[in-house]
Amino acid sequence: MDWLTNIFAISTLLATIRMAVPISLAALGGLFSESTGVINIALEGIILMGAFAGTIVTNTTGSPLLGLIMAVVAGIGMALIHAIASVTFKANHIISGVALNLFATGVTFFLALVLTGGSQISVESSLPKFLGLSPVIYVTVAIFFFSGFFLYKTKLGLRLRATGEHMAAVDSVGISVTKMRYLGVLVSGALAGLGGGYLAIEQANFFTKGMSAGRGFIGLASMIFGKWTPWGAAGAASLFGFSQALQFRISIPFIPDEFLQMLPYLITIAVLVGAVGRATPPAEDGNHFLKEG
Amino acid sequence: MEQDNHLQADPLIRMKGITKRFPGVLANDSVDFSVGEGEIHALVGENGAGKTTLMKILYGIYSKDSGRIYFEDELVNIEDPKAASELGIGMVHQHFMLVPPLSVVDNITLGSEIANRGILDREEGKKRIKELANDIGFDIDPEATVADLSVGVRQRIEILKVLFREAEVLILDEPTAVLTPQEVESLYNILNNLQEQGKTIIFITHKLNEVMDLADRVTVMRDGKEVGTKEIQKTSKNELANMMVGREVLLRVEKEKAERGEELIRAKNLTVTNDKGVNIVEDISFSIREGEVFGVAGVQGNGQTELIEALTGIDDFSSGTVEVNGSNITDADGQELREEGIGHIPEDRLDRGMITEFTVTENFVLGYHTFERYSSRLFLKLKEMDRHAEEAVEEFDIKTPSVKTLGESLSGGNQQKLIVARELSQQPKLLVAAQPTRGIDVGAIEFVHERLMKERARGKGLLLVSSELDEIMSLSDRIAVMYEGEFTAVFDSDETTKEELGVYMTGSQRQDTEEVRRKALGKVSLTE
Numbered sequence: 166m167d168w169l170t171n172i173f174a175i176s177t178l179l180a181t182i183r184m185a186v187p188i189s190l191a192a193l194g195g196l197f198s199e200s201t202g203v204i205n206i207a208l209e210g211i212i213l214m215g216a217f218a219g220t221i222v223t224n225t226t227g228s229p230l231l232g233l234i235m236a237v238v239a240g241i242g243m244a245l246i247h248a249i250a251s252v253t254f255k256a257n258h259i260i261s262g263v264a265l266n267l268f269a270t271g272v273t274f275f276l277a278l279v280l281t282g283g284s285q286i287s288v289e290s291s292l293p294k295f296l297g298l299s300p301v302i303y304v305t306v307a308i309f310f311f312s313g314f315f316l317y318k319t320k321l322g323l324r325l326r327a328t329g330e331h332m333a334a335v336d337s338v339g340i341s342v343t344k345m346r347y348l349g350v351l352v353s354g355a356l357a358g359l360g361g362g363y364l365a366i367e368q369a370n371f372f373t374k375g376m377s378a379g380r381g382f383i384g385l386a387s388m389i390f391g392k393w394t395p396w397g398a399a400g401a402a403s404l405f406g407f408s409q410a411l412q413f414r415i416s417i418p419f420i421p422d423e424f425l426q427m428l429p430y431l432i433t434i435a436v437l438v439g440a441v442g443r444a445t446p447p448a449e450d451g452n453h454f455l456k457e458g
Numbered sequence: 459m460e461q462d463n464h465l466q467a468d469p470l471i472r473m474k475g476i477t478k479r480f481p482g483v484l485a486n487d488s489v490d491f492s493v494g495e496g497e498i499h500a501l502v503g504e505n506g507a508g509k510t511t512l513m514k515i516l517y518g519i520y521s522k523d524s525g526r527i528y529f530e531d532e533l534v535n536i537e538d539p540k541a542a543s544e545l546g547i548g549m550v551h552q553h554f555m556l557v558p559p560l561s562v563v564d565n566i567t568l569g570s571e572i573a574n575r576g577i578l579d580r581e582e583g584k585k586r587i588k589e590l591a592n593d594i595g596f597d598i599d600p601e602a603t604v605a606d607l608s609v610g611v612r613q614r615i616e617i618l619k620v621l622f623r624e625a626e627v628l629i630l631d632e633p634t635a636v637l638t639p640q641e642v643e644s645l646y647n648i649l650n651n652l653q654e655q656g657k658t659i660i661f662i663t664h665k666l667n668e669v670m671d672l673a674d675r676v677t678v679m680r681d682g683k684e685v686g687t688k689e690i691q692k693t694s695k696n697e698l699a700n701m702m703v704g705r706e707v708l709l710r711v712e713k714e715k716a717e718r719g720e721e722l723i724r725a726k727n728l729t730v731t732n733d734k735g736v737n738i739v740e741d742i743s744f745s746i747r748e749g750e751v752f753g754v755a756g757v758q759g760n761g762q763t764e765l766i767e768a769l770t771g772i773d774d775f776s777s778g779t780v781e782v783n784g785s786n787i788t789d790a791d792g793q794e795l796r797e798e799g800i801g802h803i804p805e806d807r808l809d810r811g812m813i814t815e816f817t818v819t820e821n822f823v824l825g826y827h828t829f830e831r832y833s834s835r836l837f838l839k840l841k842e843m844d845r846h847a848e849e850a851v852e853e854f855d856i857k858t859p860s861v862k863t864l865g866e867s868l869s870g871g872n873q874q875k876l877i878v879a880r881e882l883s884q885q886p887k888l889l890v891a892a893q894p895t896r897g898i899d900v901g902a903i904e905f906v907h908e909r910l911m912k913e914r915a916r917g918k919g920l921l922l923v924s925s926e927l928d929e930i931m932s933l934s935d936r937i938a939v940m941y942e943g944e945f946t947a948v949f950d951s952d953e954t955t956k957e958e959l960g961v962y963m964t965g966s967q968r969q970d971t972e973e974v975r976r977k978a979l980g981k982v983s984l985t986e
Binding site: 318319320321323324326327330331333334335336337338339340445448 | 538549558565569576619
């Protein structure tokens with residue numbers, strides 16, 4: 166029995182890591198966006214868009230690397246729309262995000278039907294594994310290390326974080342609030358896009374409609390639970406990854422499996438109920454910058 | 459005289475014919491303004507006179523519609539704050555431009571960071587900040603988080619922020635509005651040190667005492683126009699006040715005779731304990747009669763706020779009783795107190811006094827909206843509300859385009875008048891007024907004082923808490939001094955002086971406890 170539980174634990178650990186990647190990238194994306202005070206709930210749609218674009222490009226070019234790059238580009242494209250709407254035209258951040266999510270759901274399903282006649286597309290190749298794991302996993306870890314350094318130790322990172330807390334102060338010292346916000350939003354798009362590409366190409370090996378399945382929102386929950394810090398977000402994303410890993414791995418007598426599959430979402434709610442109120446979001450979250458005079 | 463000549467002969471900045479129009483308002487109307495190198499120049503005027511607008515133009519936040527700015531006799535174009543910084547002009551804003559969760563060093567260096575290839579060199583930043591602070595006579599911890607620091611320290615950080623950018627000219631927008639008297643004192647020192655270092659200082663204010671204490675010259679603005687520039691030795695508070703308002707101002711309030719009637723309120727042994735178990739208000743007793751103003755003097759932060767908040771139902775007393783007309787109201791909430799006829803002009807008008815996103819009418823009925831005159835069983839009587847608000851706007855001379863205007867678009871003085879109007883129009887028997895004229899201009903202060911005195915003449919009682927000694931002295935009948943949560947002395951207002959009150963306010967003297975209690979409860983025959 167001992168060896169059985171061990172293997173069980175290691176496979177669960179690996180599954181946790183795999184599951185945590187898209188969530189943590191979305192969480193970090195949300196963190197970049199909100200560090201400049203732009204709420205980005207379009208992460209959900211960006212993941213889906215990244216997954217779709219990655220799938221199509223991988224299959225047409227035969228290169229999963231190009232597929233992943235396209236996933237990032239698609240994510241940036243979506244984020245650009247969000248930035249234009251919510252920063253330049255000062256639309257409500259939530260509404261712009263909802264619109265993009267609906268757009269992504271509709272457009273990916275429609276294009277999948279047009280291109281393949283079905284709503285599911287299998288991915289024909291993926292990156293060679295390194296030590297049994299997708300290289301994207303190592304890249305994600307590197308991104309987290311870099312982000313931690315970037316946000317807290319560099320000039321640009323300081324400016325990004327200051328923007329999310331007090332836009333007028335940033336403007337008063339001659340820094341462009343608009344540029345900072347665009348940067349934050351576009352980085353969030355790139356990260357969530359990468360998360361989507363990974364999800365389809367590296368993890369599931371297929372694209373299917375609605376496959377983001379709440380990962381963007383769970384990513385935002387991780388960001389909040391992680392108190393808007395990269396390492397907090399990574400930790401929270403791992404917790405959610407673990408709950409996703411468990412949902413198909415355990416079976417408890419008398420409890421229908423469907424209930425276990427609700428686990429990630431239940432944990433999300435439980436964690437947010439506990440975390441919200443204690444964590445302070447960036448002060449300018451959701452605000453628009455209106456310059457005087 | 460020599461100094462004066464020097465100042466006029468060497469203008470560092472000249473603004474000529476500056477005009478700035480906002481929708482519906484001519485904020486600056488062909489204003490001329492000049493500042494000599496190394497002088498402290500005060501810019502005074504009532505709220506809305508255009509002082510801040512003029513300075514925001516000089517600092518490049520606003521663009522001017524017409525006019526010219528000369529810096530060292532050269533025509534300059536200051537199109538944004540960056541251009542101003544490059545000329546060596548810096549501004550300390552009234553609402554601080556600091557990012558609370560960031561450290562002092564990050565805040566000061568933001569935008570002019572010391573960095574190697576994009577990586578912050580915080581050690582170097584801290585060193586330079588320490589040096590700058592020491593140069594002007596204070597110490598600062600560059601690693602502290604701004605959110606944890608007091609308003610006074612934050613202002614110093616703002617000043618350092620400006621100096622860090624190597625400014626030679628500092629513009630301070632109402633720098634003392636948010637400071638305690640002790641903090642004001644140290645700000646004076648800092649500004650004097652800066653002047654000694656050859657910096658030029660322009661400060662906006664409407665407190666004439668500060669002008670007289672600090673400035674070399676003063677420019678007065680009214681209704682968007684410059685009405686004159688004076689050397690401080692050649693002018694007086696009265697002259698400046700008249701220039702600001704454009705008519706004769708009574709700096710002293712005319713106190714009418716008031717009949718003292720029945721006792722309105724009797725408070726006994728009031729104590730307020732904070733969450734750390736410390737008594738912020740300790741064993742305070744007093745009584746107020748009809749037609750009487752009971753003033754509470756004291757340096758801010760000696761428990762006045764806590765006393766008022768507990769008295770008005772915002773907070774709770776830990777012990778003691780308050781009786782109004784014989785009924786116990788110690789634990790009453792704000793609604794019950796209003797029903798008892800106790801009005802409240804809160805200390806902080808934006809935090810407690812009004813909801814700025816609400817209209818004038820809505821703010822006018824706030825707290826009284828459930829009363830029969832404004833509300834039926836289910837619905838608000840909107841027309842009645844508007845009608846009463848319109849009457850009040852008329853009667854209290856509140857400058858607003860309409861009663862549907864949002865509270866936030868009123869100037870501070872008019873917001874305060876609106877709150878005073880709300881409380882007085884309910885005909886309260888007793889009015890609790892905390893800092894009723896804080897941060898408002900001379901004209902509005904005069905108006906509020908007149909109205910309060912009128913209520914007194916009508917036989918209303920007034921509990922007045924103020925950190926302005928002049929106000930306490932001129933309005934009160936009896937004055938209690940509050941120090942570290944206790945009343946340490948009680949005087950009849952015509953038997954004491956500002957100087958005497960000042961001594962008790964610092965805590966260096968106190969009257970006998972029993973005597974204080976007796977006098978506060980009005981148990982000695984008072985000169986009537």
